[in-house]
Amino acid sequence: MIENLHSMRIDYSGKDLIKKKFKKNPIKQFNLWFQEAVKFKIKEPNAMILSTIKKKNKPTSRTVLLKEVDNKGFIFFTNYNSNKGVEIKNNKNVSLNFLWKNMERQIIIEGITKRISEISSINYFNKRPRDSQISAWVSDQSKKIKNKTVLENQYKKMVKKFEKIEIIPKPTCWGGYIVLPNKIEFWQGKKSRLHDRICYKLINKDWKKFRLSP
Ligand SMILES: Cc1cc2nc3c(=O)[nH]c(=O)nc-3n(C[C@H](O)[C@H](O)[C@H](O)COP(=O)(O)O)c2cc1C
Structure with missing residues (x-):
């Protein structure tokens, strides 16, 4: 029996997120927040929860490491024959979640997954x-x-x-996936649970930015 779960909470105190100041392109905004996380000395800021869909529409999650970001998306490496590999083969929709607890920040990314080229996977494999x-x-x-x-x-x-x-x-069954985002949300914990959420959605190839209620 775990005691005190009801009373376990902290009040957040992050700075305001100002929508106008957020970049037009959310990947650029991600890069900015990532640099801030590195500066803040977040341990393994590139650890992200990857959620996939199993058979019968059952969701499942695990942590992987972000290894590259380019202007198209977010790249991680794994075994293509793993559970996640099989799930991605059957359903390309995935979600990524970065929790930078000490900064009271969260980033949620939704997108479509694609294998990266064999040569790009080899290039990274050779650096491991x-x-x-x-x-x-x-x-x-x-x-x-x-x-x-x-x-x-x-x-x-x-x-x-x-x-x-x-x-x-490199084993042929090992390589990278890129997550091509169609939605990215930046979350900042605030006082009295009035958190800030700035969300981007890709609509007709254009990123639209809006604020969400906490
Ligand atoms: C901090 C952390 C980083 C991880 N990074 C990776 C990774 O980059 N690639 C990977 O395949 N598994 C990584 N793992 C292991 C996965 O969480 C998972 O156990 C493994 O990929 C098998 O997942 P699956 O059976 O759902 O396919 C990591 C685990 C942790 C806790």
């Missing part, structure tokens, strides 16, 4: 630490395993396999 590259070969992500030893033995086997190989190739 060697042990992460080996893990990408070892992990049959989201599949049941008998026990931990199976995984550790597989890792040792792979270390040996690649011992004399300088550049470890």
Whole structure:
């Protein structure tokens, strides 16, 4: 039994969000907030909750790391055969959520997911630490395993396999997705629960900006 959940709350005290001052393009606004999060020393500001849709329209979520942002969208890397990979194959609609608790900020992104090019995935894979590259070969992500030893033995086997190989190739089942946004919301916690929400929606290829009630 967890005690005191009813009384567990803090009052937020963020600065006003002024719609007029928000950039025309929400990805540019995201970049600005991200820089502020880095400056604020948020731990792993690039950690984001990725929600996908399973069969029978059941939603599910997990954390992934944002690894690139360009003027089109938000890129993360994973195993294409993982649960999330299969879910994205069946339904390209996803949502991303950044919670920067110490700044009392949240960003919610909705969009359509696409695989990035094989060459872009290879470029990023080559920059990863060697042990992460080996893990990408070892992990049959989201599949049941008998026990931990199976995984550790597989890792040792792979270390040996690649011992004399300088550049470890990227497994074909591993790579990046880009989330092409069609809606982005910036949330700032405020006093008395009168939070600020500035939302952008892509309408006829144009970003429209509006304020939402908390
Ligand atoms: C902080 C953090 C960062 C993570 N980053 C990634 C990532 O970038 N890519 C990834 O595939 N899994 C990442 N994971 C693991 C995922 O949350 C998840 O366990 C894994 O991808 C399997 O998800 P699935 O079975 O729903 O496909 C991360 C987990 C945490 C807690």
